[in-house]
Amino acid sequence: MFNAIEVLARRMKSIASNRWGPCRSCSRSASRGRLGEMRRTPILHRGVVPISGSAEMTKISGLKVINGKLDESQVDAISRSGLFNSVWYKEKYLSSDLSSSECFEHFIFFGIQNNYSPGPEFDVKYYLSSNPDLKKGELCPLLHYIAFGKSEGRFANEGEEWRDGLVLTKDALENLADRYGHEFGDHSYGKPRIIGSQFAKLSIGKFCSIGQDVDIVLANHRMNLVSTYPFNMFSARWPTASGSRPDHVARGNVVIGNDVWIGAKAVILTGVQIADGAVVGAASVVRTDVPPYAIVAGAPAKIVGFRFPAEIVEQLLRIRWWDWPDRRLADMLPLMLQDNIQTFINLCGEG
Structure with a gap:
């Protein structure tokens, strides 16, 4: 762990002594004087967003860096997060033989400005691209992850997202099984998003492989009324709709057999039955039943072949x-x- 106060104090000495060597990427040819100048440039946009801390980080001033300066709480939060790896950082970005504390100093006053990753466990570019709600350049991605992202279930790198997909379905969705009576077979893996659990049942067999970002929709908006808008769901705003018929309607339960492979970003609609051994292509929209060992793809999904x-x-x-x-x-x-x-x-x- 690096002492935040010492790092901040060292900044002024570093500007004078220019101890940092050039980076291997965008500043490979930069002079030591130029690096000292870079340290004085704004890192991110102005503004402070007060946030509450966590058990691990009780105080942090905000997710933005003011006038190119991280305050003590921000530096300390990054240090204590354990996400900075000096050996990895030096090998990837630096050509000089710097100490661990100097590598950390380089990251704080230069790396953040250039969207460098602090170590192999946190990929800045991946975090920004996979979280479009974070406007690039306004928030410090690493501070956001430490304060909010980790507890919200956001992934720090692509490998972490892939590993999350290996979770057993019955473990990942245990709360839905207990609450709504859904059934998940042994050894099936993947964490689909289940929509409309209160309207129909879901059954997933054994040994199924479910890709990332799969949606299983158990009910649709009503299309036979004047509006498809769910007024009843928002009855606090529209009290005259309270107690009316449900806003959604199911065509039946969704049943997924055994040894079914569902590709990433597929959508399974209400009332569909997918038989044993079937394969659903990525980004397919399944509206009708799928026969055993059939391969379907497209929107809407159509049979393109059979496995055997x-x-x-x-x-x-x-x-x-x-x-x-x-x-x-x-x-x-x-x-x-x-x-x-x-x-x-x-x-x-x-x-």
Whole structure:
């Protein structure tokens, strides 16, 4: 951990001594005098946004940097976050042999200005691109993540987002299962967004693979009334709508079978049944039922093929390997993970 007061005090000495070496990227050819000049330029736009702290960071003045200066609370928050990695930072951005504290000083008074990342665990460019509500140049991305982003579930880097998608569905959506009676099978992974849980039930089978940003819509706005607007939902503003019929209507429960792969950003609409072994292409909008082992894609989704010939599909549906005990499944995995499907079927007694 770096002492925030010492770092701030060292700034004036550094301006005079020009101890920082040139960076490997945009300032590779900058002179030491030029770097000293850069330290005096504004880092981000003016303005302070008072925020409340967390257990880890009890005081921080704001998410913006005033007149190119971070105050003590901001520097201390960055230091205590553990996100700055001097070895990584020096290797990526610097060509001089600086100490750990000097690398941190360089990041505070130069790196933030140029949207440098503090270490491998926080990618500034990724954080800005994946959070469009943060206007580039107005807020310090790192301070925002420390104060708000982490607790809000925002991802610090692309790898973290990918790892989050590996969470088991029944664990990620346990609260919805308890509250609305949804069912999630063993070993399925991914965290889809469920919309309209109070209007219909959702069932997801075993061993499903659900990509990032998948929406499962269990009810639609009513289209047979004068307006599709949900006045009843906003009855506090429109009290005369209170107690009227529900604003949304479901066409039926959504049932997703076993061994189903749903690509990123797909949308599954109310009343749809997706059978065992099916594949839903990325960004598809599924409005109608999907047969076993079918591959669908598009908006609206249409069948573009099947994973296997009809005879093999029938045999796999009889085998129902997803219902096997884990012990038997583990023993059969060497056969399942090779591309000779018929050999697997024969050993299961279906050939």
